Amino acid sequence: MNIPLSRPLIGRAEANAAAKVILAGAVVGRGELGLALERRMARDIGVKHALLTTSGTHALELSMAVLGLGPGDEVILPSFTFSSVANAVLRQGAAPVFCDVLEDTLNIDVSDAARRVTKRTRAIIPVHYAGVACDMDAVGRLARGHGLAVVEDAAHAVGARWRGRGLGSIGDAGCLSFHATKNITCGEGGAFLTDSDALARKAEFFREKGTNRSAFIRGEIKKYTWVSEGSSYVLSDVLAAILTEQWKRxxxxxxxxxxxxxxxxxxxxxxxxxxxxxxxxxxxxxxxxxxxxxxxxxxxxxxxxxxxxxxxxxxxxxxxxxxxxxxxxxxxxxxxxxxxxxxxxxxxxxxxxxxxxxxxxxxxxxxxxxx
Ligand SMILES: Cc1ncc(COP(=O)(O)O)c(C=O)c1O
Incomplete structure (x- = not known):
């Protein structure tokens, strides 16, 4: 019998949940199920805001966008990671600066990162490799010392903790992935996490094509309009239904x-x-x-x-x-x-x-x- 490298644990519960959404005709993005899951995810992880996205890659892109990075800015990230992390930096016109990792955990080597800080450095992206937390004390010290934003790439680390704190909730922002190879999945999906009301608000605009549609749906404004740069990273409720069942598991x-x-x-x-x-x-x-x-x-x-x-x-x-x-x-x-x-x-x-x-x-x- 062949043994695959990875296989999602997904089945009847997820199929029924997706079918329910489809049969109810509720095939919308950012619907009731997605919103409920965002609240539950935020509570379980211990972060103020969780915004579901169409992938972990998009959550990273959202992070770089809401931090307002642009040409001339540098972002430090480990070289030993996935291309999405560097692409998210490049898409803002900023420059990725690669640093080394530690051989025991394969997580960011903060002293090597420190050597690469320049006056243009704006942010650092610790990647929690394999689901094991980076040394967030050292990352925090470096970031505070140079006024850098911290964006945790917790794509591998869904449900993982560091000193009791949910990974993705410690930095200025955190990113999760629900790709088919991850611990839980809805096929393709992700989440952007933050404690900052200001970043969450910008992320809400960006994720909804640069509009304030989310505020309109909440009944806070009478009509929605174009308010910022943006793209389309809202997760469909069909996928949110699947992910809700996965979250329980x-x-x-x-x-x-x-x-x-x-x-x-x-x-x-x-x-x-x-x-x-x-x-x-x-x-x-x-x-x-x-x-x-x-x-x-x-x-x-x-x-x-x-x-x-x-x-x-x-x-x-x-x-x-x-x-x-x-x-x-x-x-x-x-x-x-x-x-x-x-x-x-x-x-x-x-x-x-x-x-x-x-x-x-x-x-x-x-x-x-x-x-
Ligand atoms: C460390 C890391 N960050 C980000 C991503 C991107 O996540 P997604 O596949 O959901 O876009 C991956 C994907 O495997 C990853 O391994």
């Missing part, structure tokens, strides 16, 4: 992922370089990853696991070394940890519904390859 999903993650850690101890979850971090266990000694061994293991029907993958080609950064942005950075882990990292199957005996099978196969 989140604690159970994350608990199960946590148990499987712990089983991998126990089985692979001593065989591979394993991820570190620092004290105070309640991980969402979005990924299970480990480091192999070199690229050749990693690629051999990937090919061998594939041959055995096991879905393993590498993760992030560091952005600063990608063809776009090198050829178009003319980025010449050397970030040794990002480059090294990009060569050596392997991701192993992890999803709610994965059987423990399959985790044992993956671990046994991998150990035979490396020991």
């Amino acid at each position: 989140l604690p159970a999903i994350n608990k199960e992922r946590g148990e499987l993650h712990a089983l991998y850690m126990a089985e692979l101890a001593g065989a591979l370089r394993l991820p570190v979850i620092p004290e105070g971090c309640e991980s969402s266990c979005h990924l299970f990853h480990a480091l192999l000694p070199d690229r050749k061994t990693r690629d051999r293991c990937l090919a061998e696991l594939k041959r055995r029907g096991i879905g393993a993958a590498f993760h992030y080609q560091p952005l600063h070394a990608s063809p776009f950064a090198r050829n178009v942005l003319k980025d010449r950075s050397r970030l040794p940890v990002s480059e090294s882990v990009g060569d050596r990292l392997i991701r192993l199957p992890l999803y709610a519904g994965l059987k423990k005996k399959d985790v044992l099978r993956v671990c046994a196969a991998l150990k035979r390859m490396v020991l």
Whole structure:
């Protein structure tokens, strides 16, 4: 039996919820269900405002837009992340400045970030890799010291906490993803989180094509009009219905992922370089990853696991070394940890519904390859 790398836990409850919306003809964006989910999400995470968006990418773009970034501004982000983070900066005409990550957590190396601050730096984007919190004390100190905005990329970290605080709720803004590969999903979706009334208001305008339609729907104004720059990032209620059911499942999903993650850690101890979850971090266990000694061994293991029907993958080609950064942005950075882990990292199957005996099978196969 093949074991995929990831698989959403989604079924009848989600299908019924979506069907109900469709059969009621309530196929609108920002409908009753979406609004109720936003309130529930904000309460559960511990943040004042949650705005559902059409993707995690759009939540990041929204963050950069409402911070008012533009040409001449710089934003620091880890190179070891997904292209959406850098694209969100570029779409505002600002410049992404890549920094390195720490080898134990693969989260932002704040001292390396500090070395890259200039008088043009406006914001920093800590990415909570695999659902483990970045050192938010260090990020906060750096940001306060230089007057930078903090936008947390919590795409991997839905339901994760740092010292009891929901990830995505700590910075000036936070972004979640509900892509099909994430812990919970509605196919494509995301959320923008903030405690700031001013940012939430701007985000509401931006998400609704630059209009104050949301205020109109709430009955606060008699007609709506164009009030700012904007785009169309409102989530449909069909997807919000699916996501509402997924949100109910989140604690159970994350608990199960946590148990499987712990089983991998126990089985692979001593065989591979394993991820570190620092004290105070309640991980969402979005990924299970480990480091192999070199690229050749990693690629051999990937090919061998594939041959055995096991879905393993590498993760992030560091952005600063990608063809776009090198050829178009003319980025010449050397970030040794990002480059090294990009060569050596392997991701192993992890999803709610994965059987423990399959985790044992993956671990046994991998150990035979490396020991
Ligand atoms: C770290 C990170 N940020 C942002 C995103 C973008 O999220 P989405 O796929 O919902 O647009 C991803 C997607 O995988 C991601 O891994």
